[in-house]
Amino acid sequence: MLEHEYTHLGGISRLNVGRCLGIISAAASAGIVFVLLWSVNLAQSMGLPVNLPPSLLSLVGAGVVFSVLAWLLNRHAWRWRIMQYVLQVPDLSGDWICTGRTIGTNLNSEYDWKGAVTIVQSWDKIRIRLKTDTSASNSKSAALVKDEADGWRVFYSYSNEPRIGETDLNVHKGFAEILFDKNLKAGNGEYFNGHGRYTFGTMKLEKIDNG
Incomplete structure (x- = not known):
């Protein structure tokens, strides 16, 4: 793989983008965990034998969500017109x-x-x-x-x-x-x-x- 990093002047700092991704990841992870726990409680209140294994919760942790969002941004989302407007990165590919x-x-x-x-x-x-x-x-x-x-x-x-x-x-x-x-x-x-x-x-x- 011969691709290399490049300097970007005139757009949003990548450090600030990382901070935003961290905040979004934490909020998204908390929301997903809340929905999962609420769904389990609802199912149990209806008499259904539902259990939520801890390993499932670990899959929706903030770190995992951040990794997914960072990959999506780096490979695809940055090309979207609205994201190009926000990030100010031209698509020269x-x-x-x-x-x-x-x-x-x-x-x-x-x-x-x-x-x-x-x-x-x-x-x-x-x-x-x-x-x-x-x-x-x-x-x-x-x-x-x-x-x-x-x-x-x-x-x-x-x-x-x-x-x-x-x-x-x-x-x-x-x-x-x-x-x-x-x-x-x-x-x-x-x-x-x-x-x-x-x-x-x-x-x-x-x-x-x-x-």
Whole structure:
């Protein structure tokens, strides 16, 4: 699993979200236990031989409820429109067409290139993968910043590895900044390579509608 944590600036603190989940879990657990005990008492008052094993109560403890809610939030609920409004976390996951241009310098000629970007994202982790005909890269760290005027900015570092047979290319590290529009359908960015390949350029992303 190559997903990694990312910094989120401009939304609700994850610490505060954890506190809210703790309060909700405690209240939900107490409510469930109350309903179970009330149901047992009602059944017994009707002469039914009903017993409530302690192990059942442990399954609805605050810790278990918190774990379930945290998993639901991290994997699914954060994508819901109302939760995105509250949490202020953009859903960038999916497949993107990438069109790039390497800027020419004294050491490198200018050229255009194309690739495919796949973003895997949950509420607390992300992975940005770019594949071209000659190499592939994976993000190592990332930060999301809300831009009130234009959309969302994503800053990330990555490691790039050439495909087998690309003897003219070297393993290298780099950094990219992408500004996604408010509709999260397109993005414009810049990249800078170093530690093995000293190039820089621009790239444009367009979301692929899968359906």
